[in-house]
């Protein structure tokens with residue numbers, strides 16, 4: 089019989105054991121059966137002492153997000169310890185776990201790590217793992233911690249401590265190494281099995297260019313060498329698919345930041361054609377789903393952005409300039425314009441919902457250090473829409489948005505999503521706009537819509553913006569990477585600021601509910617993701633070139649040209665390769681250029697009015713009449729609506 093005083097410990101396997109209050113969690117479970125524990129929503133070290141008032145201890149392993157984060161956090165401490173052993177004068181910045189691995193920042197007074205240094209650091213990390221140092225949590229007063237880190241010369245840690253308001257802070261100690269840290273951590277350094285430095289870059293202390301530059305070492309670690317090997321292979325594959333390499337190579341786009349400024353994209357003809365097809369698809373599918381198209385200007389008076397509140401809380405990200413003594417702003421968002429269209433006349437409850445869609449190009453200032461290919465730019469086009477509806481329509485509207493998102497994303501081959509619902513923190517209603525009743529209503533509508541669509545989702549309490557709850561959707565690509573694309577945001581703020589209303593059944597003016605939503609997010613970012621997902625081999629309906637007509641020799645050029653012209657006249661995106669190279673070279677080049685179909689034409693084809701077809705990755709498909717071939721392509725490349 090189990091005494092009722094004992095505390096239930098649920099292991100990752102699902103098995104349950106019981107622990108005596110006063111003993112450590114880890115002493116009550118099989119060796120290495122987990123990494124960290126959750127007690128009442130809080131994460132604690134496995135070396136924590138079980139308290140009488142605990143009811144359930146949930147042990148987590150590497151399969152859980154929390155387990156991995158703890159694993160990588162401890163790995164970052166191992167990295168810092170290794171660096172301090174080899175470079176005792178290095179000053180420590182911060183060292184958090186990240187989505188895939190961890191990093192730690194070091195100030196080496198201007199010195200940059202060499203490849204050799206990194207190899208030595210890696211060796212030292214394995215030594216620390218081999219030492220299997222127990223990891224201990226210490227709680228000390230803030231003053232004591234400041235004194236300690238001052239003595240150690242860790243000025244950055246002192247700075248962090250001085251800004252904290254806590255009376256007591258926690259330190260984590262492994263061997264000779266001590267770090268200021270909230271934890272939790274693994275029980276000992278030996279829990280880490282396979283570890284690797286993946287990258288080193290420079291970063292400013294606290295991301296601010298005015299602060300000293302630090303060296304940021306990135307790493308990854310796993311409980312098995314095989315997992316590390318697989319991960320590194322995936323990184324290699326991701327490198328091969330990097331859109332920043334493929335974009336210019338396939339002549340889709342370029343980002344000549346040294347000439348036009350950072351974060352601005354030039355769409356070359358092939359990229360532009362693919363984008364045009366995506367845009368046509370988006371407009372068409374929105375029209376079929378009850379949206380109305382609008383266009384709005386790229387600049388407006390500052391006073392508009394004062395009303396919206398953007399100038400006060402978003403100013404750092406906006407491009408502001410003056411003309412004729414009047415402040416102007418390049419739009420960072422489309423919302424105020426859509427509101428003005430809505431407000432151009434009085435609206436009745438019968439008209440709602442109203443949905444305005446715009447491929448709206450916006451400009452937002454982002455630090456040049458954070459820009460990254462097409463994924464993070466300063467000028468981009470959102471597939472933006474704003475829905476104005478009544479409160480009783482909100483849930484159905486969200487269901488509609490999610491259904492449309494599924495249709496659009498699956499058209500591009502994305503079928504797997506991860507969903508988060510950001511809600512407010514009900515303990516701090518003063519931080520948010522709108523009454524608890526309004527918040528509960530909107531959050532319920534979002535949650536119910538997700539449930540009706542059969543989604544599992546993660547609730548993120550306290551993650552909502554001050555003006556409303558939202559749904560975020562990440563898509564999962566062919567390498568299993570997750571990309572944030574869709575956002576569905578309820579807004580209580582702008583309808584107040586702009587007095588957005590409708591006349592209800594009872595003749596009274598009521599506040600309309602407003603939803604912002606972008607499904608792909610931005611065309612630039614989505615295109616980058618698409619190129620990486622397909623390694624540049626875009627689906628036939630999006631591919632800027634669908635067929636390349638390749639003559640066997642110059643003698644066949646006139647027939648090749650006739651075939652090419654016929655295909656183009658039927659609306660097929662074709663090219664003619666009339667270069668003075670050999671047939672095998674032309675075929676190889678078409679493969680390199682990711683052209684889906686090659687139509688080879690020689691004497692035999694000319695005689696019979698046919699083409700010999702090669703499908704990329706599938707090889708020879710045999711001969712077909714030109715008409716048959718054209719029909720097949722048109723059939724296969726229909727817009728997926």
Ligand SMILES: [Zn+2]
Pocket residue numbers: 161165183267268269270271
């Ligand atoms: Zn830490």
Ligand SMILES: [Zn+2]
Pocket residue numbers: 421422423474604605
């Ligand atoms: Zn908006």
